[in-house]
Amino acid sequence: MRGLMKTARGPGNLELREIDEPTPKKDEVLIEVAAAGICGTDIHIKHDQTFYTPPVVLGHEWSGTIVEVGPDVTEVGVGDVAVSPATAYCGKCYQCKTGHMNRCTSANKRILGTSLANGAFAKYITVPEYIIHKVPSSVSLEEAALAEPTACVVHSVIDKSPILPGDVVVVQGPGTMGLLAAQVAKAMGAGKVIVTGVSADQWRFDIAKKIGIDITLDVQVDPNPIKTIMDETDGRGADVVIEASGACIACNQALEFVKVAGHVTLLGIRGRPLDIDLDAMAIKELTMSGTWGTLPSSWVTTLRLMASKKIDVAPLITHRISLDRWEEGFELMEQQKAIKVLFTEFN
Ligand SMILES: [Zn+2]
Ligand SMILES: [Zn+2]
Incomplete structure (x- = not known):
């Protein structure tokens, strides 16, 4: 498969690369990505203006369908529609123990699309089961791709x-x-x-x-x-x-x-x-x-707000493009001509 990869430090260094399809570890699920949004953070990574660990496939705002599960996965299954935060937290550090998993201080933190975990600008990703949230059937796959920014807003505004x-x-x-x-x-x-x-x-x-x-x-x-x-x-x-x-x-x-x-x-x-x-x-x-990022509860609230139509994210999706036209997508964002650009085709 191909993934949009930040290949090395420095401005630019972004290219579509052929990479192996990932296989889930025993506590992970394999997701076929349905939609993935370009975020301001991806633009900052492109221009070397924020933290990241190359080489890494970008993309942390996504929705997709579970196509395979590791042997230790118990709560979700093949066919479930899923979303997740970018950051997998350790559950062991002081911040996690005091309820601030969004500020986990573990040194080996897996941050999807940023550090130690390839992101969703590719056909498949693997995600640990414990950070997955199942998407209700009344929320479309495209809408669900906006769950990540919505959860950030929910944490900031509701909490x-x-x-x-x-x-x-x-x-x-x-x-x-x-x-x-x-x-x-x-x-x-x-x-x-x-x-x-x-x-x-x-x-x-x-x-x-x-x-x-x-x-x-x-x-x-x-x-x-x-x-x-x-x-x-x-x-x-x-x-x-x-x-x-x-x-x-x-x-x-x-x-x-x-x-x-x-x-x-x-x-x-x-x-x-x-x-x-x-x-x-x-x-x-x-x-x-x-605020910084999301808590697990931010996602529960987000998906409820979306399912009950208390918030409507669909009008914010201004562009849908295929991954091979990624340069166009980034340009739309950088020139502020789009609200949310989604990649919806990955072949
Ligand atoms: Zn984002
Ligand atoms: Zn932690």
Whole structure:
């Protein structure tokens, strides 16, 4: 089979390579990948801007069908549709013992598509049974490929953001994470969700409307975005602001948009130090949360939200292509012309 492999350190070094089909170890399953999404992390790996251990096949956002199981596998079987987090945790270290498996400190951690485990930009992958989640039949294979980013958002927004029914929530950045966060906030009962972005995001705003977002705000066109948010919140500010754009100006605006004693959620990483005045944190008595990856429970919640149609990820899938056109897929992501690009053919 062929896999899209990061062959060595450094920028580039990404190529479609012929590799052996994997065989499952006794506690693993063999998955035939149905769909695999290109993530910002894959772009960072391409440009040598993040952690990875080459040579490795990329791809950690996937769905697929189990086609073979190792002898010790007990809870899933051939024909089951499955998804999993990228990271296999050890269960033995301090972080795992205290419930933070997403921050497992084991040195030999297997991270699908990043380190010590070939990822889903290939026809087959092997995954340990204990990190697998079975996908309900009402969720399509393509939708399930968005379970990974959705689970990250669920951990960030449901586990860490104090959103109450009726709250006004501002989500900055209408990319995959922002549009998922907006839907999760709605599912938690937010009364009004406002998605902010820039003028180039106009087509993303259209998708936001499609998934039921009340208000979109172009902060480049609006002469006074802070006033607009105040007008939408009876002059008080948003109860919760979710920063999903990664832009410096958005981080500063988050502290202005949020109400006294409100909450700012940082979704994802900025990737660089920001010039930001944190005094607002003190003066407005704010709280702020960050998250990294997912917990096992994030996946259970994600699949329930998808199965019950409380969130709809289908409109976020803007492109479906075959793996041999990977360069086109990466280009769409890098030029910000796509929300989610899925590889759906691997031959
Ligand atoms: Zn990802
Ligand atoms: Zn651990």
